[in-house]
Amino acid sequence: MSQPIETEPQDGPVSATPLLRIDGLTLAFRGVRALSDVSFDVVPGSITAVIGPNGAGKTSLFNTVSGFYRPNSGQVYFKGQDITRLPTPQRAKMGLGRSFQNIALFRGMTVLDNIKLGRHAHLKSNVLDALFYMGRARREEAALRADIEERIIDFLEIDHIRHAPVSALSYGLQKRVEMARALAMQPEILMLDEPVAGMNREETEDMARFILDVREEWGITVLMVEHDMGMVMDLSDHVVVLNFGQVIAQGTPAMVQSDPEVIRAYLGSGDVGDLRRKLQAGAIAEGVV
Numbered sequence: 001m002s003q004p005i006e007t008e009p010q011d012g013p014v015s016a017t018p019l020l021r022i023d024g025l026t027l028a029f030r031g032v033r034a035l036s037d038v039s040f041d042v043v044p045g046s047i048t049a050v051i052g053p054n055g056a057g058k059t060s061l062f063n064t065v066s067g068f069y070r071p072n073s074g075q076v077y078f079k080g081q082d083i084t085r086l087p088t089p090q091r092a093k094m095g096l097g098r099s100f101q102n103i104a105l106f107r108g109m110t111v112l113d114n115i116k117l118g119r120h121a122h123l124k125s126n127v128l129d130a131l132f133y134m135g136r137a138r139r140e141e142a143a144l145r146a147d148i149e150e151r152i153i154d155f156l157e158i159d160h161i162r163h164a165p166v167s168a169l170s171y172g173l174q175k176r177v178e179m180a181r182a183l184a185m186q187p188e189i190l191m192l193d194e195p196v197a198g199m200n201r202e203e204t205e206d207m208a209r210f211i212l213d214v215r216e217e218w219g220i221t222v223l224m225v226e227h228d229m230g231m232v233m234d235l236s237d238h239v240v241v242l243n244f245g246q247v248i249a250q251g252t253p254a255m256v257q258s259d260p261e262v263i264r265a266y267l268g269s270g271d272v273g274d275l276r277r278k279l280q281a282g283a284i285a286e287g288v289v
């Protein structure tokens, strides 16, 4: 039985038990090390971003945390419990929700039906549970579910498309529906894999607002992988930088933006994107690289 974990005592505000702790994760594919001894904490109520050049290991990390990959070594703790060996659906039931880099919706189904699918993480799964899960309790849960779905639809401003097939929607709206489905799982932590990839400026700003509101209004902790540096730096409380499967820096956006190793990693990979633009007025101009 795993023991609950606490963070090291810190200066400043009272330290909280991390909602998610990544502890020494190593993952290799036929000799290729995708992750090497990766460790960091996600504090409850935070927005934490994982960034890094192409091939740095971000998706591998997400897949390991959500249970699609088994690490070669290291642990993942969620709410103080070791979930490293737990199957994906059980992680979801515990409150770990995620969206995918490439939209994973049922394209022929309506928006509402896709959102309803999110609830399956909470369906009773064994026979005894099913036998007791009848009558009043069931009706009450159905009413509660409908209420949650309505709140999500309202929150994400997708009422006008609730009966539209997903395949008829713009890319930006599909990403929003994917977020709605993840919220329907009633997660405590929402893992977003490139939430604004492929979006235009307006769609990106909308999504950024929703991510902030998910934290502010719903109290959900957010862990995201994102290439859009402007958004990462604007939204995040904590940024973890991966390069070749290793954590090369972590801290506040201001700290990682001026970290010479981070700048070198991005410049070296050619995957500079708008980091260069963001940094030009700062660290690069100051000659740290």
Ligand SMILES: Nc1ncnc2c1ncn2[C@@H]1O[C@H](COP(=O)(O)OP(=O)(O)OP(=O)(O)O)[C@@H](O)[C@H]1O
Pocket (backbone or CB within 6 Å): 029, 032, 033, 034, 052, 053, 054, 055, 056, 057, 058, 059, 060, 061
């Ligand atoms: N299923 C797999 N089989 C073999 N190698 C893999 C697999 N998935 C990832 N890798 C390798 O692991 C390393 C990390 O890849 P990963 O996709 O996690 O990086 P990433 O940071 O998400 O990249 P991107 O920003 O391009 O999405 C790369 O060298 C990649 O080729």
